[in-house]
């Protein structure tokens with residue numbers, strides 16, 4: 685019998701800030717192509733967990749492996765190159781740069797042309813630049829942002845800034861995309877469109893997606909499986925139906941609606 689290696693295997697990881705165990709003994713496995721939710725009340729440790737996966741923090745215990753390769757201790761840019769990309773709870777765009785340049789910046793971190801060729805402006809630099817620009821525009825078309833290519837990021841309406849963040853995260857060609865509350869602050873129509881878009885890009889780019897989101901109907905509607913964190917610990921995992929009816933989850937949310 686062959687057992688499939690999960691794309692992401694998180695084995696008993698944890699981190700402590702002073703006396704606070706922000707994440708403790710968390711085990712998660714993601715298979716290639718899955719769309720999985722990560723939920724939990726405020727302060728449960730969800731963003732900290734993303735920070736551990738992306739190398740912002742190094743776990744004080746446990747192992748993180750992507751495709752069987754250990755990631756502990758790697759710098760964030762190395763983890764991006766290995767195939768994990770993310771968006772942030774609070775949008776982090778380069779506000780003064782154009783929409784196009786926001787995506788091109790992400791390409792630059794992976795560019796094939798060397799530092800020497802870019803300083804000397806060798807032909808390989810220009811062909812690399814052209815290729816990058818074409819790819820960036822291709823992404824921006826998918827996100828319906830091509831009418832705003834030369835607009836400063838800060839001038840985009842909020843919902844489009846969120847889409848631009850995802851477009852930028854995709855530019856590094858990730859295997860695993862981590863989305864931290866991508867629908868926060870969006871109206872219902874924008875949220876609905878965003879979820880369709882996430883489904884679309886998942887298939888198109890063969891992505892695995894881990895989604896933090898507070899909007900329960902949304903998480904329950906789009907995710908195949910859900911993990912629940914509370915006080916830094918995993919208290920439940922399962923299908924949306926199982927999570928909806930799990931007494932520990934209901935208790936953790938203390939009256940907040942989980943429907």
Ligand SMILES: Nc1ncnc2c1ncn2[C@@H]1O[C@H](COP(=O)(O)OP(=O)(O)OP(=O)(O)O)[C@@H](O)[C@H]1O
Nearest residue numbers: 701704706724725726727728729730731732733773
């Ligand atoms: N760098 C840090 N130093 C000290 N404490 C931290 C640090 N980062 C996070 N924490 C603490 O860890 C706990 C988990 O925070 P985290 O932001 O991961 O929760 P969350 O589940 O993402 O919450 P929310 O849904 O409100 O965004 C909180 O108590 C937070 O104050």
